[in-house]
Amino acid sequence: MNGKEKNNPKISIIIPVKNEGASLPILYEKIADIYKESFQNNEIIFINDGSTDNTQSVIEKLHSKDARVKAVQLRRNFGQTAAISAGFDIAQGEIIITMDADLQNDPADIPRLLDKINEGYDIVSGWRKNRKDKFLTRRLPSRIANFIISKLTGVYLHDYGCALKAYRKEALNGIRLYGDMHRFIPIFPSSQGFKVTEIAVIHHPRKFGKSKYGISRILKVIIDIATIQFFIKFLTKPMRLFGTLGIFFATAGLGINIYLTYLKLFQGLSISGRPLLLLGISLIIAGIQIASLGILGEVISRIYFESQNKKTYTVRKILR
Numbered sequence: 001m002n003g004k005e006k007n008n009p010k011i012s013i014i015i016p017v018k019n020e021g022a023s024l025p026i027l028y029e030k031i032a033d034i035y036k037e038s039f040q041n042n043e044i045i046f047i048n049d050g051s052t053d054n055t056q057s058v059i060e061k062l063h064s065k066d067a068r069v070k071a072v073q074l075r076r077n078f079g080q081t082a083a084i085s086a087g088f089d090i091a092q093g094e095i096i097i098t099m100d101a102d103l104q105n106d107p108a109d110i111p112r113l114l115d116k117i118n119e120g121y122d123i124v125s126g127w128r129k130n131r132k133d134k135f136l137t138r139r140l141p142s143r144i145a146n147f148i149i150s151k152l153t154g155v156y157l158h159d160y161g162c163a164l165k166a167y168r169k170e171a172l173n174g175i176r177l178y179g180d181m182h183r184f185i186p187i188f189p190s191s192q193g194f195k196v197t198e199i200a201v202i203h204h205p206r207k208f209g210k211s212k213y214g215i216s217r218i219l220k221v222i223i224d225i226a227t228i229q230f231f232i233k234f235l236t237k238p239m240r241l242f243g244t245l246g247i248f249f250a251t252a253g254l255g256i257n258i259y260l261t262y263l264k265l266f267q268g269l270s271i272s273g274r275p276l277l278l279l280g281i282s283l284i285i286a287g288i289q290i291a292s293l294g295i296l297g298e299v300i301s302r303i304y305f306e307s308q309n310k311k312t313y314t315v316r317k318i319l320r
Contacts, residue, residue, distance in 0.1 A: 008041075009093070009094035009095050010041045010042060010043075010092060010093040010094050010095070011042045011043075011093045011094075011095045011096075011097060011114070012042070012043050012045055012087075012091035012092060012093030012096045012097070013031060013042075013043070013044045013045065013096075013097045013098075013099065014045045014047065014084060014087030014088070014091060014096060014097065014098045014099075015027070015044070015045065015047065015087075015098075015099055015101050016047045016049055016080050016083035016084055016087070017046055017047065017048055017049065017051065017055055017059075017083075017101040018048075018049045018050060018051050018077060019051045019052060019053045019055060020051070020055055020101040020102060021051070021053045021054040021055040021057075023101055023102055023103050023207070024046070024055065024058045024059065024062065024101060025058065025062070026103060027101055027107070028044070028062050028066075028069070030106075030107040030108070031044055031107045031110075032066070034107055034108070034110055034111065035068065042068055042093065043069075043070050043091070043092060043093065044066075044068055044069050044070065045070045045071065045072065045087050045090065045091060046059045046062075046069070046070070046071045046072075046101075047072045047074065047083040047084070047086050047087050048071065048072065048073040048074060049074050049077050049078060049080070049082070049083040050074055050075075050076045050077030050078065056073055059071045059073075072086050072087065072090060074086065079180065080180075080182055081177045081178070081179060081180055081181055081182040082177070084177065084182045085176070085177040085182075088172055088175075088177075091169070093169065094168070094169055095114065095117060095166060095167070095168060095169070096166070096167045096168075096169055096172065097110055097113065097164075097165070097167075098163055098164070098165050098167075099163050099164045099165075100163040100164070102206060102207070103204060103206075103207055104132070104203055104204050104205070104206055105126070105162075105163060105164040105201070105202075105203070105204075106201065106202035106203075108202065109126065109164060109199075109201040109202055110166075112199060112201075113126070113165075113166035113199065114166060116166070116197060116199055117166050117168065121195045121196065121197045122167070122168045122170075122171040122189060122194035122195050122196065123165065123166070123167050123168070123171055123185075123186050123189055123190075123194060123196045123197070124165065124166040124196075124197055124198065125157050125159065125160070125162060125186055125196065125197070125198040125199075126159065126162040126163075126164035126165060126198065126199065126200075126201035127157070127158045127159040127198045127199060127200045127201060128159050128162050128201060128203040129158070129159075129200040129201075129203075130200075130203060131159075131203050132204060132205040132206075133203075133206070142159070142161050145160070145161070145221040146158060146159060146160050146161070148221060148225065149184070149187075149221065149225055152225050152229060153187050153190075153225065153228065153229070153232075155186055155187050155190045155196060157186065157196070157198050158198060159198070160183045160184065160186075161183050162201065164201055165185070165186070167185075167189075168194075171189040171194045172185075172189070175188050175189070179224065179227075180220060180224060181224060181228070184224065184225075184228055187228055187232065188228075188231075188232070191232045235301060235304075236301055236305070237298075237301075238293075238294055238297030238298055238300075239294035239295065239297065239298050240294075241294065242290050242291060242293045242294030243291050243294045245287075245290050245291075246286075246287045246288065246289075246290035246291030246292075246293075246294060247287065247291065248287070249283045249284075249286045249287035249290060250283065250284050250286075250287025250291070251287070252283050252287075253279070253280045253281065253282065253283025253284035253285075253286075253287060254280070254284060255280075256276055256277075256280030256283065257277070257280040257281070257284070260274065260276060260277055260280065
């Protein structure tokens, strides 16, 4: 982070906080040591996500002490994804850094993230290679989740759950976060052609607060990934998904009914009481309904893009 301020992009550090009053002064001092006085153009944004301790008063004291400290106080606890989204909405920086407030992420890694951005990457994700958490309840579920996410999305990162990440702001344009989607942010820009990489970062043992994640997160990850895959692969062509499934079910049902018809006409067997007949008819009906959903999805997709003048592509450069 050397050089004159005018030659450096503005940086926004977004930090969601909930009941982190004890850790914020320490975190602020560590970040301030990196920013230095010459980088007045940068900003530190604390998002108070419904804290019930003294977090808000601590943030206000830091704001009065340093104009680079900005803050958003949410009316209640909306979750980490919503808090990060609120930070994205007000961030003014060309480069956006996200990190946790519990001091497990180390601000000393920020210059290394920025160096990687300067190499031409659009997103740099932290990798807690030597993670200081319990194996059974934190590291094992994380490894399983990261393996599933990487295999299903084709975006291979060792540590999707690491909050310490750097983004070029243009890579975040058009991204809207819902549910618990914050950990999957790199997937969306990658699908649009933005360059994603990762670096090993420092990870400290937890000193404040209590983790909110455990082994149950694996099921949530699978559900979220199914949603993400739909939006990435089928948002502009839902008929590809629903049409294929509809044809599969209808064909299976038709095959069953042709078989039963053969038994009736050529072997003289009764088919009226067979569960297979009901299955065949049900599969045909289900196939027609699923294909109909595809047609409806095509209509909704066009309304979604055309009503908001959204593009189905992203542009890197135009030469005129």
